[in-house]
Amino acid sequence: MSPARLLLAALLLAALGACGADGTGGPTPPPATGEDAASFGLWTPSRFDTCTKEQHDRFSVIGPDGKRYPTWHPPVDPQTGCRFGHEHGRDPRGSALYGEIGDIPFGYANEQLMTWDPAGHRHEDHVGHKIEWENGVQLQRSLVPGGSAGVVPIGVTCDFLTKMHQGTHSADAFANNLHELVYHVRCSDGTRISATVMTAFGIPGEFVRSCDKTTVIRAGAPVPASSPAGGGVRFIPDLECVRRHILVPPGEFSGFSGGLYEDWVSANYLRTPDGRQLAYFDPHFAVFSPSRFFDASRPGNVGRSVDACFMVEGDRRARGGECDASTAGGTLTSLDHDDPRSAFNGLVREVYFNQTWITNAGGPTVWYTDPFGGNARPTPFPGSVRQVLAAIDNTRPFPLESQAFGASRNYGLWQGRPAGVHAPN
Known part of the structure; x- marks a missing residue:
């Protein structure tokens, strides 16, 4: 490693160490129990990764x-330069909320669910945890319902910081609708929420075909079997999407954003035991070029997106875009799905921030809910999760315009160079 890179690594490690004895920023952590959460220690290096589990x-x-x-x-260890082969999204230390929130524990709601039920x-893998944030977002409303006449700011700015578990490399999300969501918002109108929940994206055991947003695909039994249904939906591509949009005749280019694009829409509530709503928030999370699609003819129902680059049906095949990038312009005749050369790695994502409603005027600013956001009360109980809400009512007579962030960012780079990120990611 060059002297300049050694110096940069040392400075970054110093910054990490300055966050606190346990590596956190923000509030002082509680005393350590010496126990590891079920989500800790799950990752092991693949044949393409150069970091050790200990690193x-x-x-x-x-x-x-x-x-x-x-x-x-980061996707590369700043101390040694070794590669982890996966990434967790945007560095949270750049968020305006980091000083208050600190580092986000991955899998905390899952851990509390083990006590609650x-x-x-519901355990989730390591690589699916993704962070996104945006500072100084101007909230907007449509001039006319539907947005056809444009949007205008409403005079409120917000800082958003979210962590979502969204695995798009395995069969997990085909049937399983429960995924951990962390959602922090602070706005100039007094809106303040810090919520951690197990979000139920739609109906367990099924998803909706992403390329028509209508067809329901039955995908098998969910884990756990008691998974509740929730608002929202998981739009996931399947083999039919590949056939419609990726395999094209001569003279056309494949439509990768139509055929291999995934969108999970959430609808989250914090409620008291009698059903009174304290808060509602509904971000959704999209992934370009996931590394898998649903294919009932394959083992585990998993079709590999990069394999679509080598499929031929009559005169129809993949042309251009991610397939050209993955196959060196068509010179490769096969490629493993986890090869870093594959462009189907789930690196490019976007988060849509929509509504954040709080109906807690005069109420406590700290509530404790079950891991699904229900049974809210002011005191903790076994399996409860601490939620923070401003003591306000910020509901408006109009909905806010949805705003998307993240699609222009590439989290597979380190110091401007590819960091060896690959599926599973």
Whole structure:
């Protein structure tokens, strides 16, 4: 490593160390219990990764329960230059909320679910945890419902910081609708929310075909079997999407954004035991070029997106775009789905920030809910998750315009160079 890079690595490590004894920024963590959460220590290096498990597990944070959790890290270890082969989205230290929130423990809601419902626990893999944030967002409304006449700012700015578990490399999300969501917002009108929930994206055991947003695909039994249904939906591509948009006749280019694009729409509530709504928020999360699609003819129902580059049906095949990039302009005749040369790695994503409603005027600013956001009360209970809400009512007579962020960012780079990120990511 060059002297300049060694100096940069040392400075970055110093910045990480300055965050606190356990690597966190923001509030002082609780005393460590010496226990590891179920989400900690799951990652092991693949044949393409050069970091060790021990190097990876240095990036940890003590959660509100005193257990050790994994947290955000860059795709390359700043101390050694080794590669982890996966990324967790945008560096949270750039968020205006980082000083207050600190590092986010991955899998905290899942951990509390094991106490709340021991028979209905839901574990998620490591690489699916993704962070996105945006500072100084001007909230907007449509001049005419539907937005056809344009939008105008409403005079309120917000800082958003979110962490979503969105695995687009495995069969997990085909049937499983429960995924951890962390959602922090601070706005100039007094809106303040910090929520962590197990979000139920639509109906367990099924998803909706992403390229027509209508066809329901039955995908098997969910885990846990007791998974509740929720608002929103998981739009996921399947083999039919590949046939419609990726395999094209001569003279056309494949429509990758139509055929291999994934969008998870959420609808989240914090409610008291009698059903009174305290808060509602509904971000949704989209992924360009996921590394898999649903194919009932394949083992585990998993079709590999890069394999579509080599499919031929009559005169129809993939042309251009991600397939040209993955196959060196068509010179490769096969490529493993986890090869870093594949452009189907889930690196490019976008988050849509929509409504954030709080109906908590005069109420406590700290509530405790079950891991799904229900049974809210002012005092903790076994399996509860701490939620923060401003004591306001910020509802408006009009909906806010949806705003998307992140699609122009490439989290597979480190110091401007490819960082070896590959599926699973």
